[in-house]
Structures are given as structure tokens and as C-alpha cells.
Amino acid sequence: MLAAERRLAAADARIGAAISDYYPKVSLTGLLGVESLDSSRVFAPEALQHQVSGGLRWRLFDFGRVDAEVAGARGREAEALAAYRAAVYRATGEVETAISDLVQARTQAAALQGQITDLTLARDQAQDAYQAGVLSLIEVLDADRDLLAASDQLAQARSRAALAAVASFRAAGAGCTAPGVVQGASGRQTSPPAFR
Numbered sequence: 001m002l003a004a005e006r007r008l009a010a011a012d013a014r015i016g017a018a019i020s021d022y023y024p025k026v027s028l029t030g031l032l033g034v035e036s037l038d039s040s041r042v043f044a045p046e047a048l049q050h051q052v053s054g055g056l057r058w059r060l061f062d063f064g065r066v067d068a069e070v071a072g073a074r075g076r077e078a079e080a081l082a083a084y085r086a087a088v089y090r091a092t093g094e095v096e097t098a099i100s101d102l103v104q105a106r107t108q109a110a111a112l113q114g115q116i117t118d119l120t121l122a123r124d125q126a127q128d129a130y131q132a133g134v135l136s137l138i139e140v141l142d143a144d145r146d147l148l149a150a151s152d153q154l155a156q157a158r159s160r161a162a163l164a165a166v167a168s169f170r171a172a173g174a175g176c177t178a179p180g181v182v183q184g185a186s187g188r189q190t191s192p193p194a195f196r
Helices: 002-022 060-131 137-172
Strands: 025-034 048-057 176-178 181-183
Touching (some): 002 060, 060 137
Antiparallel strands (some): 025 048, 176 181
């Protein structure tokens, strides 16, 4: 997006440069020197030589071409503006998507954490019932399997939340160097914070 902004500024400056060709350009050049064969008279007033020249440049009879150059510069500026707007819309969409993914992953992680609490309680109750001879070992193993599956889903949800956080920082323009690695204020690279 920054590159598109710079291209827009450059295109805008080219319009000003093209419009300036409608006006005359005046230049003055001066030369000051010393001419003397005798070193004692180098700074004498008669040894000083000077020359001044001026110039005028005006594209008075070339206004049709100047009009075309101005129109071309305005067209390039319109293209750069369209590209800048597209970059802004794309960046805004990336930020919205990343934040939406982050919120969704955090919500899922919170729901899974509650589910793990319930499954842990159910597994403990199944273990107690097995020891009392009420349930079979298969039912205890099923409860363990459900708990492990929910724990695995929670780890994946936390991983997605971390990646979504990095993506939102990158989309918003924060200093990131690689997915999963955030560059801190000190310049050192650190892992993103864990999301619980």
C-alpha cells in the first residue's frame, strides 16, 4: 500500500511539472574570474573579469503538445489513484478477515476449554464407575479418547488464533518478518503470545 501511495504522489508531481510548461522559464548565469600575469595585481579592479548571460525558454507555440502532456499526466495520476484505492480496499479486507479469523479462533478455543472441563469430569466419573464395577473398561477408554480429541482440537484452535493474530498484525502494517514470528520493539524476534 505504501508503494501505491508513493506512485500516486509521483504522478501528482508530474502533473505540476507538465503544467509548468505553460509558463516561461528564465535562467541567469554569471561568471566571475581574475585575469592578470602579475601576481601582485591579481586582486586589482582592472584584473577582474565578469560575464553574465540570460536565457528565456517558453513553449508558446507548442501549447498543443503541452496540453497533451498535461492530459497524459492527469491520466497517469487517475490510474495511480485507482491502484491506490484498490490497495487500500485490499488491505482493509485483509485486516477484516484476519480479525474475524482471530475472533472465531478465540471463541472456538473458549468453547473447547469448557468442553474439556466437562469431558474431564465425565472421564473421572467413568473411571470411578469402572473401579466400582459399574462400567466396562471400553467406556472409560471412550471417555479418554473423547477428552484427547477435544484437547487436540483446543491446541489447533489456539494455533489458529496465534496465526490469525500474526496475520492481523501484518495486515495492519506491524513489523513482522515471517508467519508465526513477531518482531518486538527491541528488534528481537519473539513467538506470538499464547491464546487461552
